[in-house]
Amino acid sequence: MQAEAAPSANSRFATTLIDLLDTVRYRRVNAEQQLDPVYKLRYEAYRREEFIPVNSQQATRDSYDDASNCYCFGVYVDNKLVSSIRFHHVSSENRTSPSRTIWPEVLEPILDRGDSYIDPSRFTADHDASLALPALPYLTLRIVAMASEFFAVRYTISSVRAEHSAFYRRVFGSHRLADERFWGELQFPVCLYAADVPTIRNRVAERFPFFMSTPEEREALFGDDPDLRAVAPSARQAQRLELLERAG
Template sequence: MSATSQDQASAASRFAVTLIDLLDRVQYRRVSLEEQFDPVYRLRYEAYRREEFVPINSQRVTRDDYDNAANCYSFGVYIDGTLVSSIRFHHVTPDDPTSPGRSVWPEVLGPILEHGDSYIDPSRFTADHEASLAFPALPYLTLRIIAMACEHFEARYCISSVRPEHAAFYKRIFGSKQLGDERYFAELTFPMCLYAAEVPIIRDRVADRYPFFMSTAEERENLFGPDHRAVGAIAPTARMAHRLRLIETASA
Protein backbone atom coordinates (compact mmCIF):
# COMPACT_ATOMS: atom_id res chain seq x y z
CA MET A 1 0.00 0.00 0.00
CA SER A 2 1.37 3.43 -0.94
CA ALA A 3 1.93 6.17 1.62
CA THR A 4 -1.02 8.08 0.16
CA SER A 5 -3.30 5.04 0.44
CA GLN A 6 -2.17 4.46 4.02
CA ASP A 7 -2.92 8.08 4.91
CA GLN A 8 -6.38 7.83 3.33
CA ALA A 9 -7.12 4.58 5.17
CA SER A 10 -5.94 6.10 8.46
CA ALA A 11 -8.12 9.18 7.94
CA ALA A 12 -11.12 6.99 7.13
CA SER A 13 -10.47 4.94 10.28
CA ARG A 14 -10.26 8.03 12.49
CA PHE A 15 -13.45 9.38 10.94
CA ALA A 16 -15.25 6.08 11.58
CA VAL A 17 -14.18 6.04 15.23
CA THR A 18 -15.34 9.64 15.66
CA LEU A 19 -18.75 8.79 14.18
CA ILE A 20 -19.20 5.72 16.37
CA ASP A 21 -18.37 7.83 19.42
CA LEU A 22 -20.88 10.48 18.32
CA LEU A 23 -23.55 7.81 17.92
CA ASP A 24 -23.44 7.36 21.69
CA ARG A 25 -25.27 10.72 21.85
CA VAL A 26 -27.79 9.86 19.12
CA GLN A 27 -31.30 8.47 19.23
CA TYR A 28 -33.67 7.59 16.39
CA ARG A 29 -37.44 8.01 16.74
CA ARG A 30 -40.00 6.71 14.28
CA VAL A 31 -42.85 9.08 13.48
CA SER A 32 -46.41 7.95 14.05
CA LEU A 33 -48.55 8.19 10.91
CA GLU A 34 -51.42 9.52 13.03
CA GLU A 35 -49.48 12.55 14.31
CA GLN A 36 -50.14 15.27 11.74
CA PHE A 37 -48.02 17.91 13.48
CA ASP A 38 -45.03 15.86 14.51
CA PRO A 39 -41.88 17.98 15.03
CA VAL A 40 -40.31 16.15 12.08
CA TYR A 41 -42.84 17.72 9.70
CA ARG A 42 -42.10 21.15 11.16
CA LEU A 43 -38.36 20.58 10.75
CA ARG A 44 -38.96 19.73 7.10
CA TYR A 45 -40.94 22.94 6.62
CA GLU A 46 -38.34 25.12 8.30
CA ALA A 47 -35.52 23.55 6.30
CA TYR A 48 -37.31 23.96 2.97
CA ARG A 49 -38.56 27.46 3.76
CA ARG A 50 -35.05 28.56 4.69
CA GLU A 51 -34.12 28.18 1.03
CA GLU A 52 -37.64 28.96 -0.28
CA PHE A 53 -38.06 25.47 -1.70
CA VAL A 54 -41.73 25.23 -0.64
CA PRO A 55 -44.53 27.82 -0.37
CA ILE A 56 -45.61 29.29 2.96
CA ASN A 57 -48.45 27.51 4.73
CA SER A 58 -50.26 28.46 7.94
CA GLN A 59 -49.70 25.06 9.59
CA ARG A 60 -45.91 25.35 9.18
CA VAL A 61 -45.54 21.67 8.32
CA THR A 62 -44.48 19.87 5.17
CA ARG A 63 -46.40 16.65 4.55
CA ASP A 64 -47.69 14.92 1.46
CA ASP A 65 -49.78 11.87 0.58
CA TYR A 66 -46.69 9.67 0.57
CA ASP A 67 -46.40 10.19 4.34
CA ASN A 68 -49.64 8.23 4.76
CA ALA A 69 -48.60 5.23 2.68
CA ALA A 70 -48.50 1.84 4.38
CA ASN A 71 -44.90 1.31 3.24
CA CYS A 72 -43.69 4.70 4.53
CA TYR A 73 -41.27 5.02 7.46
CA SER A 74 -40.35 8.48 8.78
CA PHE A 75 -37.73 9.20 11.44
CA GLY A 76 -36.34 11.98 13.54
CA VAL A 77 -32.66 12.00 14.53
CA TYR A 78 -31.83 13.40 17.96
CA ILE A 79 -28.49 14.41 19.46
CA ASP A 80 -28.49 14.92 23.21
CA GLY A 81 -32.29 14.89 23.10
CA THR A 82 -32.63 17.63 20.45
CA LEU A 83 -34.15 17.00 17.02
CA VAL A 84 -31.40 17.68 14.47
CA SER A 85 -32.48 15.96 11.25
CA SER A 86 -35.13 13.78 9.67
CA ILE A 87 -35.60 11.39 6.81
CA ARG A 88 -38.26 9.07 5.45
CA PHE A 89 -38.17 6.09 3.15
CA HIS A 90 -40.55 3.78 1.37
CA HIS A 91 -39.95 0.04 1.19
CA VAL A 92 -41.03 -0.55 -2.38
CA THR A 93 -42.01 -4.02 -3.57
CA PRO A 94 -44.09 -5.48 -6.41
CA ASP A 95 -46.91 -5.94 -3.87
CA ASP A 96 -46.63 -2.37 -2.53
CA PRO A 97 -45.24 -0.12 -5.29
CA THR A 98 -45.92 3.25 -3.65
CA SER A 99 -42.78 5.28 -4.23
CA PRO A 100 -42.10 9.02 -4.58
CA GLY A 101 -39.20 8.25 -6.89
CA ARG A 102 -41.33 6.06 -9.15
CA SER A 103 -43.76 8.94 -9.61
CA VAL A 104 -40.91 10.96 -11.12
CA TRP A 105 -39.02 8.22 -13.02
CA PRO A 106 -41.71 5.57 -13.70
CA GLU A 107 -40.02 4.19 -16.80
CA VAL A 108 -36.78 3.61 -14.84
CA LEU A 109 -38.07 2.21 -11.54
CA GLY A 110 -41.11 0.36 -12.85
CA PRO A 111 -39.05 -2.39 -14.51
CA ILE A 112 -37.25 -3.12 -11.21
CA LEU A 113 -40.58 -4.11 -9.68
CA GLU A 114 -41.68 -5.94 -12.80
CA HIS A 115 -38.53 -8.03 -12.45
CA GLY A 116 -39.62 -8.98 -8.92
CA ASP A 117 -36.99 -6.92 -7.09
CA SER A 118 -37.49 -4.41 -4.27
CA TYR A 119 -35.85 -1.14 -3.35
CA ILE A 120 -35.60 1.44 -0.58
CA ASP A 121 -36.64 4.93 -1.67
CA PRO A 122 -35.35 7.63 0.74
CA SER A 123 -36.74 11.17 0.58
CA ARG A 124 -37.39 14.31 2.64
CA PHE A 125 -33.87 14.38 4.09
CA THR A 126 -33.79 17.65 6.06
CA ALA A 127 -31.67 19.07 8.86
CA ASP A 128 -31.70 21.82 11.44
CA HIS A 129 -29.44 24.61 10.20
CA GLU A 130 -27.51 25.15 13.43
CA ALA A 131 -27.09 21.41 13.93
CA SER A 132 -25.71 20.95 10.42
CA LEU A 133 -23.03 23.51 11.23
CA ALA A 134 -22.23 22.00 14.62
CA PHE A 135 -22.20 18.41 13.34
CA PRO A 136 -20.73 18.18 9.82
CA ALA A 137 -21.18 14.40 9.94
CA LEU A 138 -24.96 14.73 10.30
CA PRO A 139 -25.66 13.29 6.82
CA TYR A 140 -23.92 10.05 7.83
CA LEU A 141 -25.85 9.81 11.10
CA THR A 142 -29.11 10.32 9.23
CA LEU A 143 -28.41 8.02 6.29
CA ARG A 144 -27.53 5.26 8.73
CA ILE A 145 -31.29 4.74 8.96
CA ILE A 146 -31.37 3.98 5.24
CA ALA A 147 -28.44 1.58 5.51
CA MET A 148 -30.30 -0.28 8.26
CA ALA A 149 -33.50 -0.36 6.20
CA CYS A 150 -31.68 -1.94 3.26
CA GLU A 151 -30.39 -4.64 5.58
CA HIS A 152 -33.66 -5.22 7.44
CA PHE A 153 -35.86 -5.48 4.36
CA GLU A 154 -33.23 -7.28 2.26
CA ALA A 155 -33.77 -4.78 -0.56
CA ARG A 156 -31.99 -5.34 -3.87
CA TYR A 157 -31.49 -1.62 -4.53
CA CYS A 158 -31.26 1.63 -2.63
CA ILE A 159 -32.20 4.56 -4.81
CA SER A 160 -31.32 8.19 -4.19
CA SER A 161 -33.28 11.13 -5.58
CA VAL A 162 -30.69 13.84 -5.04
CA ARG A 163 -29.83 17.34 -6.08
CA PRO A 164 -27.11 17.25 -8.76
CA GLU A 165 -24.60 18.99 -6.48
CA HIS A 166 -25.03 16.22 -3.89
CA ALA A 167 -24.55 13.32 -6.30
CA ALA A 168 -20.79 13.04 -5.71
CA PHE A 169 -21.42 12.14 -2.05
CA TYR A 170 -23.64 9.19 -2.95
CA LYS A 171 -21.26 7.98 -5.63
CA ARG A 172 -18.29 8.14 -3.25
CA ILE A 173 -19.91 6.63 -0.15
CA PHE A 174 -22.31 4.09 -1.62
CA GLY A 175 -21.01 3.56 -5.15
CA SER A 176 -24.33 4.80 -6.54
CA LYS A 177 -24.74 5.08 -10.30
CA GLN A 178 -26.99 7.48 -12.16
CA LEU A 179 -30.21 5.96 -13.50
CA GLY A 180 -32.36 8.99 -14.30
CA ASP A 181 -32.01 12.52 -15.63
CA GLU A 182 -32.83 15.78 -13.83
CA ARG A 183 -36.52 16.18 -12.99
CA TYR A 184 -38.72 17.93 -10.42
CA PHE A 185 -40.74 16.38 -7.60
CA ALA A 186 -44.05 17.75 -6.29
CA GLU A 187 -43.78 21.30 -4.95
CA LEU A 188 -39.99 21.40 -4.65
CA THR A 189 -38.34 24.10 -6.72
CA PHE A 190 -35.01 22.37 -7.32
CA PRO A 191 -34.22 19.54 -9.76
CA MET A 192 -33.15 16.06 -8.69
CA CYS A 193 -31.30 13.21 -10.37
CA LEU A 194 -31.92 9.51 -9.79
CA TYR A 195 -29.07 7.32 -8.53
CA ALA A 196 -29.07 3.74 -7.28
CA ALA A 197 -26.76 1.33 -5.47
CA GLU A 198 -27.10 -2.45 -5.67
CA VAL A 199 -27.15 -3.43 -2.01
CA PRO A 200 -25.72 -6.98 -2.16
CA ILE A 201 -22.72 -5.67 -4.11
CA ILE A 202 -21.83 -2.67 -1.93
CA ARG A 203 -22.95 -3.94 1.50
CA ASP A 204 -19.69 -5.44 2.80
CA ARG A 205 -17.49 -2.69 1.35
CA VAL A 206 -19.57 0.02 3.00
CA ALA A 207 -19.63 -1.84 6.34
CA ASP A 208 -15.85 -2.30 6.31
CA ARG A 209 -15.07 1.29 5.40
CA TYR A 210 -17.88 2.96 7.40
CA PRO A 211 -18.65 0.69 10.39
CA PHE A 212 -20.93 3.33 11.94
CA PHE A 213 -23.54 2.24 9.36
CA MET A 214 -23.66 -1.19 11.00
CA SER A 215 -26.41 -2.28 13.39
CA THR A 216 -27.76 -5.27 15.23
CA ALA A 217 -30.87 -7.17 14.19
CA GLU A 218 -32.49 -6.07 17.46
CA GLU A 219 -32.03 -2.36 16.67
CA ARG A 220 -33.42 -2.83 13.17
CA GLU A 221 -36.45 -4.73 14.47
CA ASN A 222 -37.11 -2.03 17.07
CA LEU A 223 -37.02 0.67 14.39
CA PHE A 224 -38.87 -1.03 11.56
CA GLY A 225 -40.88 -3.80 13.19
CA PRO A 226 -44.59 -3.79 14.11
CA ASP A 227 -43.91 -3.09 17.80
CA HIS A 228 -41.91 0.11 17.29
CA ARG A 229 -44.43 2.25 19.20
CA ALA A 230 -43.80 0.30 22.38
CA VAL A 231 -40.06 0.90 22.15
CA GLY A 232 -39.79 4.69 21.74
CA ALA A 233 -36.50 6.33 20.83
CA ILE A 234 -33.74 3.90 19.87
CA ALA A 235 -30.06 4.13 20.78
CA PRO A 236 -27.74 3.04 17.93
CA THR A 237 -25.86 -0.25 18.15
CA ALA A 238 -23.06 0.35 15.63
CA ARG A 239 -20.33 -0.17 18.21
CA MET A 240 -21.72 -3.56 19.24
CA ALA A 241 -22.34 -4.64 15.64
CA HIS A 242 -18.80 -3.65 14.65
CA ARG A 243 -17.30 -5.67 17.50
CA LEU A 244 -19.35 -8.72 16.53
CA ARG A 245 -18.19 -8.37 12.92
CA LEU A 246 -14.53 -8.23 14.02
CA ILE A 247 -15.00 -11.36 16.14
CA GLU A 248 -16.68 -13.22 13.27
CA THR A 249 -13.93 -12.15 10.86
CA ALA A 250 -11.16 -13.24 13.25
CA SER A 251 -12.72 -16.67 13.80
CA ALA A 252 -13.47 -17.31 10.12
Protein backbone atom coordinates in the same frame (compact mmCIF):
# COMPACT_ATOMS: atom_id res chain seq x y z
CA MET B 1 11.04 -3.36 15.62
CA GLN B 2 8.77 -2.28 12.78
CA ALA B 3 6.95 0.99 13.32
CA GLU B 4 3.18 0.74 13.61
CA ALA B 5 1.37 2.28 10.65
CA ALA B 6 -0.45 5.49 11.37
CA PRO B 7 -4.24 5.20 11.27
CA SER B 8 -5.75 6.34 8.01
CA ALA B 9 -7.91 9.43 7.83
CA ASN B 10 -10.82 7.18 6.94
CA SER B 11 -10.37 4.99 10.04
CA ARG B 12 -10.07 8.07 12.29
CA PHE B 13 -13.27 9.43 10.76
CA ALA B 14 -15.05 6.11 11.31
CA THR B 15 -13.94 6.00 14.95
CA THR B 16 -15.10 9.57 15.48
CA LEU B 17 -18.50 8.76 14.00
CA ILE B 18 -18.97 5.69 16.18
CA ASP B 19 -18.12 7.80 19.23
CA LEU B 20 -20.59 10.46 18.09
CA LEU B 21 -23.31 7.82 17.74
CA ASP B 22 -23.23 7.48 21.53
CA THR B 23 -25.07 10.82 21.63
CA VAL B 24 -27.56 9.93 18.87
CA ARG B 25 -31.07 8.53 19.12
CA TYR B 26 -33.51 7.60 16.35
CA ARG B 27 -37.27 8.03 16.76
CA ARG B 28 -39.85 6.61 14.40
CA VAL B 29 -42.70 9.01 13.68
CA ASN B 30 -46.29 8.00 14.29
CA ALA B 31 -48.05 9.04 11.06
CA GLU B 32 -51.22 9.84 13.02
CA GLN B 33 -49.43 12.75 14.69
CA GLN B 34 -50.05 15.33 11.99
CA LEU B 35 -47.98 18.03 13.70
CA ASP B 36 -45.03 15.91 14.78
CA PRO B 37 -41.84 17.97 15.23
CA VAL B 38 -40.33 16.16 12.23
CA TYR B 39 -42.96 17.68 9.92
CA LYS B 40 -42.23 21.10 11.40
CA LEU B 41 -38.50 20.61 10.85
CA ARG B 42 -39.22 19.84 7.19
CA TYR B 43 -41.24 23.03 6.90
CA GLU B 44 -38.53 25.17 8.49
CA ALA B 45 -35.84 23.68 6.25
CA TYR B 46 -37.82 24.15 3.04
CA ARG B 47 -39.02 27.65 3.99
CA ARG B 48 -35.44 28.70 4.76
CA GLU B 49 -34.61 28.06 1.10
CA GLU B 50 -38.07 29.28 -0.07
CA PHE B 51 -38.76 25.93 -1.70
CA ILE B 52 -42.37 25.84 -0.48
CA PRO B 53 -45.07 28.45 0.26
CA VAL B 54 -46.08 29.53 3.76
CA ASN B 55 -48.78 27.48 5.45
CA SER B 56 -50.64 28.16 8.70
CA GLN B 57 -49.71 24.87 10.37
CA GLN B 58 -45.99 25.43 9.73
CA ALA B 59 -45.63 21.73 8.95
CA THR B 60 -44.93 19.85 5.73
CA ARG B 61 -46.63 16.53 5.00
CA ASP B 62 -47.87 14.86 1.84
CA SER B 63 -49.90 11.81 0.87
CA TYR B 64 -46.77 9.65 0.79
CA ASP B 65 -46.44 10.04 4.57
CA ASP B 66 -49.66 8.06 5.00
CA ALA B 67 -48.62 5.13 2.78
CA SER B 68 -48.47 1.71 4.40
CA ASN B 69 -44.86 1.25 3.22
CA CYS B 70 -43.65 4.63 4.57
CA TYR B 71 -41.21 4.85 7.48
CA CYS B 72 -40.34 8.29 8.84
CA PHE B 73 -37.72 9.14 11.45
CA GLY B 74 -36.29 11.96 13.48
CA VAL B 75 -32.60 12.01 14.42
CA TYR B 76 -31.67 13.42 17.81
CA VAL B 77 -28.28 14.46 19.15
CA ASP B 78 -28.16 15.10 22.89
CA ASN B 79 -31.96 14.93 22.88
CA LYS B 80 -32.33 17.70 20.27
CA LEU B 81 -34.00 17.03 16.91
CA VAL B 82 -31.32 17.73 14.31
CA SER B 83 -32.51 15.99 11.13
CA SER B 84 -35.18 13.80 9.64
CA ILE B 85 -35.68 11.39 6.80
CA ARG B 86 -38.34 9.06 5.51
CA PHE B 87 -38.22 6.13 3.14
CA HIS B 88 -40.57 3.81 1.33
CA HIS B 89 -39.94 0.08 1.06
CA VAL B 90 -41.01 -0.50 -2.53
CA SER B 91 -41.78 -3.89 -4.03
CA SER B 92 -43.90 -5.34 -6.82
CA GLU B 93 -46.69 -5.81 -4.23
CA ASN B 94 -46.53 -2.26 -2.87
CA ARG B 95 -45.35 0.27 -5.45
CA THR B 96 -45.99 3.51 -3.57
CA SER B 97 -42.80 5.46 -4.17
CA PRO B 98 -42.23 9.19 -4.69
CA SER B 99 -39.38 8.52 -7.11
CA ARG B 100 -41.42 6.03 -9.13
CA THR B 101 -43.95 8.80 -9.74
CA ILE B 102 -41.20 10.90 -11.34
CA TRP B 103 -39.33 8.17 -13.23
CA PRO B 104 -41.93 5.43 -13.85
CA GLU B 105 -40.26 4.20 -17.04
CA VAL B 106 -37.03 3.56 -15.08
CA LEU B 107 -38.36 2.10 -11.82
CA GLU B 108 -41.38 0.12 -12.99
CA PRO B 109 -39.22 -2.44 -14.86
CA ILE B 110 -37.20 -3.03 -11.68
CA LEU B 111 -40.39 -3.91 -9.82
CA ASP B 112 -41.78 -5.92 -12.73
CA ARG B 113 -38.84 -8.29 -12.59
CA GLY B 114 -39.38 -8.86 -8.86
CA ASP B 115 -36.66 -6.65 -7.39
CA SER B 116 -37.35 -4.24 -4.53
CA TYR B 117 -35.78 -0.98 -3.38
CA ILE B 118 -35.63 1.59 -0.61
CA ASP B 119 -36.68 5.07 -1.72
CA PRO B 120 -35.48 7.77 0.75
CA SER B 121 -36.92 11.27 0.62
CA ARG B 122 -37.59 14.38 2.72
CA PHE B 123 -34.04 14.48 4.11
CA THR B 124 -34.04 17.75 6.05
CA ALA B 125 -31.86 19.17 8.80
CA ASP B 126 -31.80 21.86 11.43
CA HIS B 127 -29.72 24.73 10.07
CA ASP B 128 -27.52 25.24 13.15
CA ALA B 129 -26.98 21.49 13.56
CA SER B 130 -25.93 21.10 9.93
CA LEU B 131 -23.23 23.73 10.47
CA ALA B 132 -22.06 22.28 13.79
CA LEU B 133 -22.15 18.63 12.67
CA PRO B 134 -20.57 18.04 9.26
CA ALA B 135 -21.20 14.32 9.81
CA LEU B 136 -24.96 14.81 10.00
CA PRO B 137 -25.63 13.24 6.55
CA TYR B 138 -23.91 10.05 7.71
CA LEU B 139 -25.84 9.95 10.99
CA THR B 140 -29.11 10.39 9.12
CA LEU B 141 -28.46 8.07 6.17
CA ARG B 142 -27.49 5.33 8.59
CA ILE B 143 -31.25 4.76 8.85
CA VAL B 144 -31.40 4.04 5.11
CA ALA B 145 -28.42 1.69 5.31
CA MET B 146 -30.12 -0.26 8.09
CA ALA B 147 -33.41 -0.39 6.19
CA SER B 148 -31.68 -1.75 3.10
CA GLU B 149 -30.40 -4.66 5.17
CA PHE B 150 -33.58 -5.23 7.18
CA PHE B 151 -35.79 -5.46 4.08
CA ALA B 152 -33.14 -7.28 2.02
CA VAL B 153 -33.70 -5.05 -1.02
CA ARG B 154 -31.75 -5.16 -4.26
CA TYR B 155 -31.35 -1.38 -4.57
CA THR B 156 -31.24 1.77 -2.52
CA ILE B 157 -32.18 4.63 -4.79
CA SER B 158 -31.58 8.35 -4.25
CA SER B 159 -33.33 11.33 -5.79
CA VAL B 160 -30.68 13.97 -5.18
CA ARG B 161 -29.63 17.41 -6.32
CA ALA B 162 -26.72 17.41 -8.73
CA GLU B 163 -24.38 19.03 -6.21
CA HIS B 164 -24.98 16.16 -3.75
CA SER B 165 -24.47 13.32 -6.21
CA ALA B 166 -20.71 13.02 -5.60
CA PHE B 167 -21.40 12.10 -1.97
CA TYR B 168 -23.67 9.21 -2.96
CA ARG B 169 -21.22 7.97 -5.57
CA ARG B 170 -18.30 8.09 -3.14
CA VAL B 171 -19.96 6.68 -0.04
CA PHE B 172 -22.47 4.21 -1.48
CA GLY B 173 -21.11 3.50 -4.94
CA SER B 174 -24.33 4.82 -6.46
CA HIS B 175 -24.64 5.16 -10.22
CA ARG B 176 -26.91 7.46 -12.17
CA LEU B 177 -30.10 5.95 -13.56
CA ALA B 178 -31.99 8.88 -15.05
CA ASP B 179 -32.02 12.51 -16.07
CA GLU B 180 -32.89 15.55 -13.95
CA ARG B 181 -36.54 16.16 -13.16
CA PHE B 182 -38.52 18.13 -10.59
CA TRP B 183 -39.62 16.40 -7.40
CA GLY B 184 -43.08 17.24 -6.08
CA GLU B 185 -43.58 20.84 -5.02
CA LEU B 186 -39.87 21.51 -4.47
CA GLN B 187 -38.45 24.10 -6.78
CA PHE B 188 -35.22 22.40 -7.76
CA PRO B 189 -34.35 19.48 -10.06
CA VAL B 190 -33.05 16.12 -8.84
CA CYS B 191 -31.26 13.19 -10.47
CA LEU B 192 -31.97 9.52 -9.87
CA TYR B 193 -29.14 7.35 -8.52
CA ALA B 194 -29.08 3.73 -7.36
CA ALA B 195 -26.77 1.56 -5.27
CA ASP B 196 -26.77 -2.21 -5.77
CA VAL B 197 -27.04 -3.33 -2.14
CA PRO B 198 -25.66 -6.91 -2.39
CA THR B 199 -22.64 -5.57 -4.27
CA ILE B 200 -21.73 -2.67 -1.99
CA ARG B 201 -22.95 -3.80 1.44
CA ASN B 202 -19.75 -5.37 2.78
CA ARG B 203 -17.47 -2.73 1.28
CA VAL B 204 -19.50 0.11 2.79
CA ALA B 205 -19.63 -1.59 6.20
CA GLU B 206 -15.85 -2.09 6.16
CA ARG B 207 -15.09 1.51 5.19
CA PHE B 208 -17.81 3.06 7.34
CA PRO B 209 -18.53 0.71 10.27
CA PHE B 210 -20.83 3.29 11.88
CA PHE B 211 -23.43 2.16 9.30
CA MET B 212 -23.46 -1.30 10.92
CA SER B 213 -26.26 -2.35 13.27
CA THR B 214 -27.57 -5.29 15.23
CA PRO B 215 -30.75 -7.18 14.27
CA GLU B 216 -32.29 -5.91 17.52
CA GLU B 217 -31.87 -2.26 16.54
CA ARG B 218 -33.28 -2.88 13.06
CA GLU B 219 -36.27 -4.73 14.49
CA ALA B 220 -36.94 -1.91 16.98
CA LEU B 221 -36.96 0.64 14.16
CA PHE B 222 -38.64 -1.19 11.28
CA GLY B 223 -40.44 -4.23 12.72
CA ASP B 224 -44.17 -4.85 12.90
CA ASP B 225 -44.20 -3.64 16.51
CA PRO B 226 -41.75 -0.72 16.37
CA ASP B 227 -40.40 1.10 19.40
CA LEU B 228 -41.77 4.62 18.97
CA ARG B 229 -39.47 5.87 21.71
CA ALA B 230 -35.91 6.93 21.00
CA VAL B 231 -33.71 4.00 19.93
CA ALA B 232 -29.96 4.00 20.61
CA PRO B 233 -27.60 3.08 17.74
CA SER B 234 -25.85 -0.27 17.96
CA ALA B 235 -22.92 0.23 15.55
CA ARG B 236 -20.33 -0.31 18.29
CA GLN B 237 -21.90 -3.62 19.34
CA ALA B 238 -22.35 -4.75 15.74
CA GLN B 239 -18.72 -4.01 14.90
CA ARG B 240 -17.53 -5.88 18.00
CA LEU B 241 -19.67 -8.92 17.12
CA GLU B 242 -18.35 -8.99 13.55
CA LEU B 243 -14.75 -8.82 14.75
CA LEU B 244 -15.40 -11.70 17.16
CA GLU B 245 -16.94 -13.76 14.37
CA ARG B 246 -13.90 -13.17 12.15
CA ALA B 247 -11.55 -14.11 14.99
CA GLY B 248 -13.46 -17.24 15.91
